[in-house]
Amino acid sequence: MTTRTPLTHRGSMMDEYFFEERCFISEWWNSVQDADVSVARARVLPGVTTRLHRLRGIMERYIILEGQGLVEIDGRPAGTVTPGDVVLIPPDVSQRISNPGISDLLFLVVCTPRFVPEAYEDLESPDGIKTDQ
Template sequence: MITPSLLPHQPANEYWFAEGCFILELSNSPADPALSIARARVLPGGQTRWHLLHAISERYVIQSGSGCVEVGELAPQSVAAGDVVIIPPGCRQRIRNTGSDDLIFLALCTPRFAASAYEDLEGSTTSG
Protein backbone atom coordinates (compact mmCIF):
# COMPACT_ATOMS: atom_id res chain seq x y z
CA MET A 1 0.00 0.00 0.00
CA ILE A 2 1.29 3.46 -0.84
CA THR A 3 1.94 5.70 2.14
CA PRO A 4 2.53 9.46 2.20
CA SER A 5 6.21 10.24 1.76
CA LEU A 6 8.74 12.64 0.30
CA LEU A 7 11.63 11.38 -1.79
CA PRO A 8 14.42 13.97 -1.64
CA HIS A 9 16.23 14.88 -4.86
CA GLN A 10 19.63 13.14 -4.86
CA PRO A 11 21.52 14.15 -8.04
CA ALA A 12 24.70 12.44 -6.79
CA ASN A 13 22.94 9.09 -7.35
CA GLU A 14 22.94 9.53 -11.15
CA TYR A 15 24.71 6.61 -12.88
CA TRP A 16 25.79 5.64 -16.38
CA PHE A 17 23.54 2.98 -17.90
CA ALA A 18 25.16 0.86 -20.63
CA GLU A 19 22.10 1.56 -22.80
CA GLY A 20 23.81 4.88 -23.59
CA CYS A 21 22.52 7.43 -21.10
CA PHE A 22 22.76 8.63 -17.53
CA ILE A 23 19.91 7.61 -15.19
CA LEU A 24 18.73 9.13 -11.94
CA GLU A 25 16.04 7.04 -10.24
CA LEU A 26 13.55 9.49 -8.76
CA SER A 27 11.07 6.88 -7.54
CA ASN A 28 11.35 3.11 -7.93
CA SER A 29 10.31 1.10 -4.91
CA PRO A 30 8.41 -2.05 -4.02
CA ALA A 31 6.36 0.25 -1.76
CA ASP A 32 4.95 1.87 -4.94
CA PRO A 33 4.81 -0.98 -7.48
CA ALA A 34 2.43 0.73 -9.91
CA LEU A 35 4.91 3.38 -11.15
CA SER A 36 8.57 4.28 -11.37
CA ILE A 37 10.04 7.62 -12.42
CA ALA A 38 13.59 8.09 -13.68
CA ARG A 39 15.35 11.07 -15.20
CA ALA A 40 17.37 10.12 -18.27
CA ARG A 41 20.12 12.28 -19.73
CA VAL A 42 21.60 11.71 -23.20
CA LEU A 43 24.75 13.63 -24.07
CA PRO A 44 24.96 15.71 -27.28
CA GLY A 45 25.47 13.34 -30.21
CA GLY A 46 24.59 10.37 -28.00
CA GLN A 47 21.98 7.71 -28.68
CA THR A 48 20.50 4.91 -26.62
CA ARG A 49 20.67 1.35 -27.83
CA TRP A 50 17.66 -0.36 -29.39
CA HIS A 51 15.84 -1.95 -26.48
CA LEU A 52 12.41 -2.90 -25.16
CA LEU A 53 10.69 -3.49 -21.86
CA HIS A 54 8.67 -6.65 -21.30
CA ALA A 55 5.28 -6.15 -19.58
CA ILE A 56 6.04 -2.48 -18.80
CA SER A 57 4.54 0.58 -20.50
CA GLU A 58 6.85 3.57 -20.66
CA ARG A 59 6.32 7.27 -21.28
CA TYR A 60 9.05 9.77 -22.03
CA VAL A 61 8.31 13.33 -20.94
CA ILE A 62 10.88 15.53 -22.65
CA GLN A 63 12.11 18.20 -20.24
CA SER A 64 14.90 19.90 -22.20
CA GLY A 65 17.05 19.54 -25.26
CA SER A 66 16.09 18.14 -28.63
CA GLY A 67 16.19 14.69 -30.08
CA CYS A 68 14.87 12.08 -32.45
CA VAL A 69 12.92 9.13 -31.08
CA GLU A 70 12.20 5.83 -32.80
CA VAL A 71 9.40 3.68 -31.40
CA GLY A 72 8.19 0.44 -32.95
CA GLU A 73 7.59 0.80 -36.67
CA LEU A 74 6.80 4.53 -36.52
CA ALA A 75 8.94 6.85 -38.61
CA PRO A 76 11.61 8.68 -36.58
CA GLN A 77 10.09 11.70 -34.83
CA SER A 78 11.71 14.91 -33.60
CA VAL A 79 11.12 15.66 -29.92
CA ALA A 80 11.61 18.74 -27.76
CA ALA A 81 10.62 20.06 -24.33
CA GLY A 82 6.99 19.31 -23.49
CA ASP A 83 6.59 16.36 -25.86
CA VAL A 84 5.38 13.01 -24.53
CA VAL A 85 6.32 9.69 -26.15
CA ILE A 86 4.14 6.66 -25.34
CA ILE A 87 5.81 3.26 -25.58
CA PRO A 88 3.71 0.10 -25.14
CA PRO A 89 5.17 -3.03 -23.53
CA GLY A 90 7.41 -5.04 -25.87
CA CYS A 91 7.85 -2.13 -28.30
CA ARG A 92 11.38 -1.46 -29.53
CA GLN A 93 12.71 2.03 -28.84
CA ARG A 94 15.71 4.31 -28.91
CA ILE A 95 16.33 8.04 -28.67
CA ARG A 96 19.13 10.24 -30.06
CA ASN A 97 20.23 13.67 -28.91
CA THR A 98 20.25 15.92 -31.98
CA GLY A 99 21.10 19.15 -30.14
CA SER A 100 24.12 20.80 -28.57
CA ASP A 101 22.80 20.51 -24.98
CA ASP A 102 21.95 17.43 -22.93
CA LEU A 103 18.63 15.79 -23.84
CA ILE A 104 16.79 15.30 -20.54
CA PHE A 105 13.54 13.43 -20.12
CA LEU A 106 11.53 11.64 -17.48
CA ALA A 107 10.86 7.94 -18.03
CA LEU A 108 7.62 6.91 -16.33
CA CYS A 109 7.09 3.15 -16.21
CA THR A 110 3.93 1.25 -15.30
CA PRO A 111 4.26 -1.03 -13.52
CA ARG A 112 7.58 0.12 -12.05
CA PHE A 113 10.82 -0.57 -13.93
CA ALA A 114 12.63 -3.82 -13.15
CA ALA A 115 15.99 -4.66 -14.72
CA SER A 116 14.69 -8.17 -15.50
CA ALA A 117 12.15 -6.62 -17.93
CA TYR A 118 14.86 -4.83 -19.96
CA GLU A 119 16.00 -6.42 -23.23
CA ASP A 120 18.90 -4.97 -25.22
CA LEU A 121 18.14 -5.59 -28.90
CA GLU A 122 21.70 -4.94 -30.04
CA GLY A 123 23.24 -8.08 -28.64
CA SER A 124 23.50 -8.03 -24.84
CA THR A 125 21.30 -7.53 -21.82
CA THR A 126 22.48 -4.79 -19.48
CA SER A 127 21.32 -3.35 -16.24
CA GLY A 128 22.34 -0.35 -14.17
Protein backbone atom coordinates in the same frame (compact mmCIF):
# COMPACT_ATOMS: atom_id res chain seq x y z
CA MET B 1 2.07 -4.81 -2.51
CA THR B 2 1.62 -1.09 -3.01
CA THR B 3 1.50 1.02 0.11
CA ARG B 4 -1.20 3.62 0.58
CA THR B 5 0.69 5.39 3.36
CA PRO B 6 1.60 8.98 2.45
CA LEU B 7 5.31 9.69 2.25
CA THR B 8 7.79 12.15 0.81
CA HIS B 9 10.89 10.80 -0.84
CA ARG B 10 13.80 13.18 -1.32
CA GLY B 11 15.70 12.20 -4.44
CA SER B 12 19.25 13.23 -5.13
CA MET B 13 20.60 14.41 -8.47
CA MET B 14 23.98 13.18 -7.22
CA ASP B 15 22.81 9.56 -7.60
CA GLU B 16 23.10 9.66 -11.40
CA TYR B 17 24.76 6.60 -12.97
CA PHE B 18 25.67 5.53 -16.50
CA PHE B 19 23.38 2.80 -17.82
CA GLU B 20 24.42 0.28 -20.50
CA GLU B 21 21.75 1.78 -22.75
CA ARG B 22 24.18 4.71 -23.40
CA CYS B 23 22.53 7.27 -21.13
CA PHE B 24 22.76 8.57 -17.61
CA ILE B 25 19.95 7.73 -15.18
CA SER B 26 18.89 9.32 -11.92
CA GLU B 27 16.23 7.22 -10.18
CA TRP B 28 13.78 9.64 -8.62
CA TRP B 29 11.31 6.98 -7.47
CA ASN B 30 11.49 3.21 -7.80
CA SER B 31 10.37 1.22 -4.78
CA VAL B 32 8.70 -2.09 -3.97
CA GLN B 33 6.51 0.05 -1.70
CA ASP B 34 4.91 1.44 -4.87
CA ALA B 35 5.03 -1.27 -7.52
CA ASP B 36 2.61 0.67 -9.73
CA VAL B 37 5.08 3.27 -11.02
CA SER B 38 8.70 4.42 -11.20
CA VAL B 39 10.12 7.79 -12.23
CA ALA B 40 13.66 8.45 -13.43
CA ARG B 41 15.44 11.31 -15.14
CA ALA B 42 17.42 10.30 -18.23
CA ARG B 43 20.26 12.32 -19.76
CA VAL B 44 21.58 11.62 -23.26
CA LEU B 45 24.77 13.36 -24.36
CA PRO B 46 24.96 15.26 -27.68
CA GLY B 47 25.53 12.96 -30.63
CA VAL B 48 24.52 9.81 -28.73
CA THR B 49 21.81 7.30 -29.64
CA THR B 50 20.59 4.94 -26.95
CA ARG B 51 20.64 1.22 -27.65
CA LEU B 52 17.60 -0.27 -29.33
CA HIS B 53 15.68 -2.03 -26.57
CA ARG B 54 12.26 -2.89 -25.19
CA LEU B 55 10.76 -3.36 -21.75
CA ARG B 56 8.83 -6.57 -21.19
CA GLY B 57 5.43 -5.84 -19.63
CA ILE B 58 6.20 -2.19 -18.81
CA MET B 59 4.68 0.91 -20.41
CA GLU B 60 6.99 3.92 -20.61
CA ARG B 61 6.33 7.60 -20.99
CA TYR B 62 9.12 10.00 -21.93
CA ILE B 63 8.43 13.56 -20.80
CA ILE B 64 10.92 15.82 -22.58
CA LEU B 65 12.40 18.49 -20.28
CA GLU B 66 15.37 19.98 -22.16
CA GLY B 67 17.03 19.61 -25.54
CA GLN B 68 15.83 18.00 -28.74
CA GLY B 69 15.59 14.33 -29.56
CA LEU B 70 14.74 11.91 -32.33
CA VAL B 71 12.69 9.02 -31.00
CA GLU B 72 12.20 5.72 -32.84
CA ILE B 73 9.36 3.45 -31.71
CA ASP B 74 8.40 0.05 -33.11
CA GLY B 75 10.50 0.45 -36.27
CA ARG B 76 8.70 3.60 -37.36
CA PRO B 77 10.60 6.59 -38.77
CA ALA B 78 12.20 8.80 -36.12
CA GLY B 79 10.10 11.69 -34.85
CA THR B 80 11.42 14.93 -33.36
CA VAL B 81 10.66 15.65 -29.70
CA THR B 82 11.19 18.90 -27.80
CA PRO B 83 10.46 20.19 -24.27
CA GLY B 84 6.87 19.57 -23.22
CA ASP B 85 6.38 16.56 -25.52
CA VAL B 86 5.23 13.25 -24.05
CA VAL B 87 6.07 10.00 -25.82
CA LEU B 88 3.97 6.94 -24.98
CA ILE B 89 5.79 3.62 -25.48
CA PRO B 90 3.63 0.50 -25.04
CA PRO B 91 5.04 -2.60 -23.35
CA ASP B 92 7.21 -4.93 -25.45
CA VAL B 93 7.79 -2.33 -28.20
CA SER B 94 11.27 -1.53 -29.57
CA GLN B 95 12.58 1.96 -28.93
CA ARG B 96 15.58 4.26 -28.84
CA ILE B 97 16.22 7.98 -28.71
CA SER B 98 18.98 10.10 -30.27
CA ASN B 99 20.32 13.49 -29.28
CA PRO B 100 21.22 15.39 -32.47
CA GLY B 101 21.71 18.64 -30.54
CA ILE B 102 24.66 20.41 -28.96
CA SER B 103 23.38 20.23 -25.37
CA ASP B 104 22.20 17.36 -23.18
CA LEU B 105 18.78 15.83 -23.83
CA LEU B 106 16.91 15.51 -20.51
CA PHE B 107 13.64 13.70 -20.01
CA LEU B 108 11.63 11.95 -17.34
CA VAL B 109 10.89 8.26 -17.77
CA VAL B 110 7.65 7.18 -16.09
CA CYS B 111 7.14 3.41 -16.06
CA THR B 112 4.01 1.44 -15.19
CA PRO B 113 4.38 -0.91 -13.51
CA ARG B 114 7.71 0.18 -12.03
CA PHE B 115 10.95 -0.49 -13.90
CA VAL B 116 12.83 -3.64 -12.95
CA PRO B 117 16.17 -4.49 -14.62
CA GLU B 118 15.07 -7.98 -15.66
CA ALA B 119 12.39 -6.41 -17.94
CA TYR B 120 15.06 -4.64 -20.03
CA GLU B 121 15.83 -6.42 -23.30
CA ASP B 122 18.68 -5.18 -25.48
CA LEU B 123 17.84 -5.58 -29.18
CA GLU B 124 21.31 -4.79 -30.53
CA SER B 125 24.23 -7.11 -30.93
CA PRO B 126 27.53 -6.07 -29.29
CA ASP B 127 28.58 -4.33 -32.53
CA GLY B 128 25.43 -2.16 -32.59
CA ILE B 129 23.58 -4.09 -35.29
CA LYS B 130 19.85 -4.54 -34.75
CA THR B 131 18.89 -8.13 -33.95
CA ASP B 132 15.56 -9.93 -34.40
CA GLN B 133 12.68 -8.35 -32.54
